[in-house]
Amino acid sequence: MSMIQSWRWYGPNDDVTLSDIEQAGAYGVVHALHHIPVGQVWTVLEIEERQKFIEWDASKGVPRNLKWIVVESLNVHESIKKGLADRDELIDNYKESLRNLAACGIQVVCYNFMPVLDWTRTDLNFNYKDGSKALRFDSVALAAFDIFILKRQGAVDDYDSDIKEKAKLYFKKLSAKECDTLAKNILQGVPGSGSVLTLDEFRSYLKLYEGITKEKLRENLKYFLQQIIPVAQELNIKLCCHPDDPPHSIFGLPRIVSTEEDLNYLVESVKSPSNGITFCTGSLGPNPENDLPGIVNRLGEYIHFVHLRNIQREESGSFHEADHLDGSVDMYKVMRALVKECDKRKENGRSDYRIPFRPDHGHQMLDDLNKKIKFHGYSAIGRLRGLAELRGLEEGIRRNN
Structure with a gap:
């Protein structure tokens, strides 16, 4: 049984349609309610409306072969990251959003703890x-x-x-x-x-982060997890933290999810099957000291969601995004380790043995070069190529076992 082939979709204003995703052969939709400001509660009504939009083809009056299976991301408010006085209220809102997601059957929630910016490119x-x-x-x-x-x-x-x-x-x-x-x-x-x-x-x-060291940011992450994870476990939700991208400090801001040691700190902070990792090869890969297949082998039980993307390292910490199977990341070894982890879970009776993955980013290519792309890295054809290559890689590994 293969991993769950998935696709990130930004909503009704995405250039890539749900029909495009179906034709790409993906099943799992990775999505978030981007129109709701960070810190506000996602209501059951909002979630159900978007679920219906994703999973029901209103134009044909038939269900799509798609399911919203991963939230990416239920973003963490900056006040929580900075440990400000209003963080408890915002954490309560986060808990309520988790309860509403669970009520709608969505059980994998990705987030990150990067200060101010998300992934950064020049x-x-x-x-x-x-x-x-x-x-x-x-x-x-x-x-x-x-x-x-x-x-x-x-x-x-x-x-x-x-x-x-x-x-x-x-x-x-x-x-x-x-x-x-x-x-x-x-x-x-x-x-x-x-x-x-x-x-x-x-x-x-940046000024608001003055005095917040790596140690302080770690403390704030641990506080967040101590409040959130018991609720997630009660709801059977898998919460998974996305690594820093790039995996080092920028603009003097601390980064705390960049190395295997950081990932160990994360999962050890609150020991729970609900406290886990979004394993992103493109975020961890620029650091040559990160042994990606080894991380899967050692921390695989905590991986709830996977982003597969390759990068080509350059001099002095620079890098560019390469083809999915061609770059500094040995994608064959990574996929082999992930297949092994899925099989081990099945043998151990875990219900989550089919880990969802998506082709992360993709080159703008072919006809997409003639289009103005709204979400950089998320054009259709490059990700279609990536998904096809990764699907074939997994199938080849499984058939060769």
Whole structure:
């Protein structure tokens, strides 16, 4: 029995339709109620309305072969991450949203604990070697933005002399328009929100994190889990934290879900079958010290959801998103470890032995190159290719066992 082939969908305004997802051969829909502000309760009515939209083809009057199986993401409010006075009220809202999701039969909930920004890239239209467009993180470009455009206090002390010199030269070559594009690429904010932070907004958010160290952020994560996980376990919900992307500190902000040691801290903070990991190869992969197949072997029992994406590491921490089966991540070894974990769960009688996975991101290619893509990394054809390759890889491994 294969893993559950899934697809991220951003809602009725997504360029990729539910019919497209059906044709791609996916079954599980990965979705969130992006129109509800972070911190507010997701009501049963809102959830049921979106479920019906996803799972029922109103134009034909027949059910779709799709099911909303993963929430990505039920976002954690910044006040919870910072440990502010209103966090208990916001945590209560989070609990209520979990209860409402469980009442509607949705049992896997992804979240992240990244301060201010979600995944961060400096180039959303990188020219890949085959002519397609990819996402790229350039450590020099990030430093140039941080030091010379954002002008963050203390930024100059966060980079070594080589990066600073390269960033200075890089910035000198940028036009005003290129500076604006770089800023917009970096300040995309939360995926699905459609919002881009201004420089002043970003500066104000960074100021609110002054004094919050990695240790303090870890304490705040543990507090959140101590309040949330007992409720999730009672509801039989699998809560799974997404790793940091990129897997290291940026803009002086602490990052606490970047390494295997961080993942161990996460699952050990509150021991529960409901406290787990979103295993994302594209987020953990840029750090060459992260042994991805080994992480699956050692922490596989805590993996509730999987993102499969490849990256090609470059110099000085830079990387770009490669084809799903071609890059610095050995996707064969990762998939083999995941298949082994699924089989072990089945043998042990676990009901969640079919782990949902989705092809994470995808190149803008073929006819999609002629379109204005609303959600970068989430065009249809690149993910269709990725899903087909990953589906074939899993099938080949299973047949060869």
